[in-house]
Amino acid sequence: MKCKDIISLIEQEAPLFLQESYDNSGLQWGNPENEVEKVLVCLDFTQEALKAAIDNGVQLVISHHPILFEPLKSINTGIGKGAMLFDCIQNNITVYASHTNFDVADNGLNQYLADAFELQNIIGLKNYYNHYNRQLVKHEYSLGRVGNLKEKLKVDEFISLIKQRLDIPNVRVIGKRNNDEIQNVAVFCGSFDGDIEVLKEKKVDALITGDLKYHIALALEEIDILTVDAGHYHTEKPFIKVISDMLKSNFKDVIIIEHYGNDIFSFR
Numbered sequence: 065m066k067c068k069d070i071i072s073l074i075e076q077e078a079p080l081f082l083q084e085s086y087d088n089s090g091l092q093w094g095n096p097e098n099e100v101e102k103v104l105v106c107l108d109f110t111q112e113a114l115k116a117a118i119d120n121g122v123q124l125v126i127s128h129h130p131i132l133f134e135p136l137k138s139i140n141t142g143i144g145k146g147a148m149l150f151d152c153i154q155n156n157i158t159v160y161a162s163h164t165n166f167d168v169a170d171n172g173l174n175q176y177l178a179d180a181f182e183l184q185n186i187i188g189l190k191n192y193y194n195h196y197n198r199q200l201v202k203h204e205y206s207l208g209r210v211g212n213l214k215e216k217l218k219v220d221e222f223i224s225l226i227k228q229r230l231d232i233p234n235v236r237v238i239g240k241r242n243n244d245e246i247q248n249v250a251v252f253c254g255s256f257d258g259d260i261e262v263l264k265e266k267k268v269d270a271l272i273t274g275d276l277k278y279h280i281a282l283a284l285e286e287i288d289i290l291t292v293d294a295g296h297y298h299t300e301k302p303f304i305k306v307i308s309d310m311l312k313s314n315f316k317d318v319i320i321i322e323h324y325g326n327d328i329f330s331f332r
Contacts, residue, residue, distance in 0.1 A: 065099065065315060065317065065318055066096065066097055066098065066099055066100060067094065067096045067100050067124045067158045067160075068096035068097060069315075070100065070103060070124060070126075071096060071160055073311070073314055073315075074126065074160070074162050074166075074307070075162075077166075077169055077170075077171060077172070078162050078166040079165060080165055081165075082164070082168045082205060083165040084164040087130070087133075087163050087165070088130040088132055088133055088161070088163075089130060089162055089164065089166075090130075092131050092132045092159040092160060092161055093132070093149055093152060093153075093159055094124075094152065094157060094158025094159055096158065098123055098158055100123040100124045100158075100318060101121075101123060101317075101318065102120060102121055102122045102123060102124075102318070102321060103124045103125070103319070103320050104116060104117045104120065104122040104124070104125045104126070104321045104322075104323055105125075105126045105303075105304050105307045105311070105320060105321070105322055106125065106126075106128075106304065106322075106324075106325060107128045107129065107297065107300060107301055107303060107304060107324070107325060108127060108128070108129050108325060109125055109127040109148075109159055109161075110325060111148065113125070113127070113323050113325060114148050114151060114152070116321070116323050117155075117157055118155050120321050122157060122321060123157060123158065124157070124159075124160065125157060125158070125159045125160070126160050126161075126162065126311075127159065127160070127161045128161065128162065128163055128166065128300055128303040128304075129161065129163055130161035130163055131161070132145070162303075167207075167253055167254060168192055168205050168207060169205075170205070171306070172306070173254075173299075173300060173302060173306070174189075174207070174208050174209045174252065176306055177209070177251040177253055177272065177299065177302070178209040180229045180230070181225065181229060182213070182214055183212060183213065183251075184213075184214060185211050185212055186209050186210070186211035187206075187209070187211065188204070188205070188206020188209060188210075189206060189208030189209055189210045189250050189252065189262060189263075189266065190207040190208055190257075190259060190262045191207075192204075192205040192206055192207050207252070207257070208250055208251060209250070209251050210248065210250040210251075210268060211248075211249065212247050212248055212249070213249055215247075216247045217245065217246050218242060218243070218244070218246075219240055219243075219246065219290060222246045222270060222290070222292075223235060223237060223292065230294050230298045231298070232294055232298045233331075234331050235293060235294045235295070236276070236292070236293035237291070237292055238276070238284055238290070238291040238292075238293070239288055239290045239291055240289075240290035244269075244290070245269075246269045246270045246290060247269055248266070248267055248268055249269065249270050249271075249272065250263060250270070250271045251271075251272045251273075252271065252272070252273045252274075253273070253274055253299040253300050254273075254275060254296055254299060254300050255275035255276075256271070256273040256274075256275065256280065258277070258280045260280070260284060260287065263284075268289055269289070269290060270289065270291070270292065271290070271291045271292070272292050272294060273291065273294070273299065274293065274296040274297075274298065274299030274300060275293065275295075275296050276291065281293075295327060297326075297327040297329070298327065301324060304323070304324060305322070308320045
């Protein structure tokens with residue numbers, strides 16, 4: 065089994081042409097031709113994740129967020145990303161990222177969130193046509209998902225459901241009083257792009273997302289859409305399970321190691 069075989073499977077599910085223009089999904093460094101027996105899957109390729117990869121004798125790391133997000137102008141192998149690159153070269157570790165393309169994919173993160181809340185009549189929240197050539201790609205992709213809860217919930221009940229399904233103790237909440245009812249729900253993993261008009265068009269009662277800028281939150285409060293900021297980590301952590309399950313189903317002889325790390329934010 066080679067790294068490129070695993071990468072090929074991931075790209076079948078989440079083609080690289082789906083990534084946002086600012087993104088850098090794909091091979092970060094390493095050799096796709098290398099043989100692989102162990103794979104580590106993580107949200108962020110941190111120094112902690114690198115240590116876990118080295119300690120476990122991993123040949124391939126699959127992360128959600130690209131470690132090479134901004135171009136490197138110089139490489140100092142003694143500190144930061146340069147040191148991590150050097151350690152990977154010494155330990156023959158290839159690193160690959162599947163980011164915004166996996167958010168959009170049919171069975172990617174937004175679909176996982178929609179399924180986690182058992183939404184019904186699920187449709188795409190927002191068209192994604194401008195990111196790829198529709199003449200060549202005969203398939204429609206969407207940013208986010210929207211669907212109906214099985215039954216209407218009061219605000220407090222809805223927030224409790226989010227905490228339970230995402231295994232999170234606290235969330236940030238904007239808008240709507242406790243006696244309002246929620247049924248039509250949009251999910252948007254990671255950072256919400258601020259397109260409030262599409263929420264209004266879809267008659268959304270509530271939005272679950274992972275990041276909000278203050279002025280976007282203010283605008284959402286003004287139009288009375290309940291918005292729950294569950295945190296970037298908690299809305300995208302399921303990437304690890306989704307990718308791991310996919311690899312385990314298709315590569316029986318490869319050992320998959322799940323590295324969850326921790327949310328970088330804490331509440332005191």
